[in-house]
Structures are given as C-alpha cells and as structure tokens.
C-alpha cells in the first residue's frame with residue numbers, strides 16, 4: 001500500500017457505463033496534466049481473460065480470488081496510443097481484452113465481492129504524485145472516495161453501441177451493431193444492479209450526458225470542472 005504522504009496526491013475519477021467516453025476523456029486529461037491513468041476496467045478484463053484461459057468458471061470464487069491476488073499485471077500509459085497498454089507476465093495483452101466478449105467476462109467476474117476486495121489495494125497503489133486519473137465504475141464511490149474531482153459520464157445505450165461498433169471496426173475486430181446494443185444493455189444491467197460497488201454516480205459527481213456532445217465539448221466541460229475542483233482542494 002502507499003504511505004500516507006503519497007495518499008494525499010490528487011485524484012480525478014471518471015466513472016460511467018460502457019462506451020460513454022471514459023477512456024477517451026481520461027487520455028485527454030492525462031495528456032494535458034501529464035498524469036498516469038488507472039484503467040480499472042482493464043484489470044477486470046485481464047482477470048476475465050486469464051480465468052478463461054485457465055479454465056476457471058465465473059462461479060469458482062476461491063480460484064478467481066487467488067488469480068486476482070497474484071495476477072502479474074502491469075500497465076503503461078503510452079502517449080502514442082489512445083489506450084492504456086496492459087502487460088500480463090511481462091507480455092503485452094493486446095486487443096484480446098478489448099473485444100465485447102472480454103467486456104462481458106470482465107463484468108461477470110466483477111460481480112463477485114471477494115474479487116473486488118482482492119483488487120482494492122492494487123488499485124489504490126496507483127495513487128502517487130503528481131496525480132492520478134482513475135477510469136472505471138466505482139472509482140469515485142469505493143476506490144477513491146476522497147478524490148478531488150469526480151466525473152460521471154453517460155450517453156444513451158444506442159449512442160454508446162454505435163460508438164463501440166465504430167471503435168471495434170477501426171481495430172479490425174468484427175461485431176454486429178444489434179448484438180453490441182444487446183450486450184451493452186446486459187452489461188449495464190449487471191454493473192448497475194450488483195450488490196457491491198454498483199455503477200452509480202458518486203455523491204456530488206459532475207454528471208455529463210455526452211449523447212449529443214462532441215469529444216471536444218465533453219473534454220472542455222470536464223477539464224474546466226476538474227481544474228476548479230483541484231484549485232479548491234489545494
């Protein structure tokens with residue numbers, strides 16, 4: 001765990017459902033502030049993938065917790081890419097964690113309270129100077145409840161499915177728009193109704209519905225809000 005002095009480093013949390021633009025806005029903020037990103041979704045995605053590869057069922061809590069504790073996982077925020085690059089055992093995981101199937105597997109293992117507890121300290125260790133941008137579902141509610149600025153991004157399921165469809169197409173990953181919409185709705189439901197750390201805006205979070213906003217418009221609102229909050233807490 002970090003010591004108490006490093007735990008005073010500022011944190012900006014960005015939570016929201018799939019395809020709401022969290023990763024995109026986190027990257028813009030990271031570039032502007034020169035802070036690293038915690039892509040917490042990538043942790044759940046790698047865990048889901050590792051469990052699948054090891055043949056561990058999403059009901060096998062003991063084995064999943066063991067895997068979550070021991071997962072040899074590191075992250076690099078590459079300014080040249082627009083995503084956090086995950087390394088498992090020193091090897092880049094690549095786009096295997098970015099498929100829709102990997103998102104569903106992540107959401108399934110993420111329901112288990114013991115798995116979430118096992119990952120808590122690992123996520124909190126990312127809070128280091130000069131500051132951290134934390135992207136996920138429970139960053140502002142559970143992992144960093146004392147964060148300086150809390151943002152909740154959202155958009156209609158249709159808009160988010162279309163965005164994800166185009167994003168996967170650009171990566172050369174094939175998908176059907178209709179199936180993606182169903183999958184997003186299913187994942188929303190699971191993430192919002194789980195008993196531990198459900199997807200909800202943190203108290204006092206700045207909520208932005210990006211359905212009809214461009215990336216630049218969302219970014220300028222989020223940036224202005226974050227700067228104001230950071231000033232207030234310094």
Ligand SMILES: Nc1ncnc2c1ncn2[C@@H]1O[C@H](COP(=O)(O)OP(=O)(O)O)[C@@H](O)[C@H]1O
Pocket residue numbers: 016017018019020021022023024025163164166167210213214215218
């Ligand atoms: N406001 C927006 N308008 C149009 N496209 C967007 C907007 N925000 C994000 N996108 C695009 O939607 C896709 C999903 O965004 P991403 O940041 O990966 O979402 P999340 O991390 O919330 O799942 C990306 O291709 C991104 O470029």
Ligand SMILES: Nc1ccn([C@H]2C[C@H](O)[C@@H](COP(=O)(O)OP(=O)(O)O)O2)c(=O)n1
Pocket residue numbers: 016017018019020023040041042044045103106107110111135136137138139187191
């Ligand atoms: N802090 C987090 C981050 C992700 N999860 C779970 C729930 C999500 O459906 C999956 C995948 O998250 P991820 O942020 O990578 O997914 P999207 O990019 O938003 O589609 O992981 C979580 O439970 N808590």
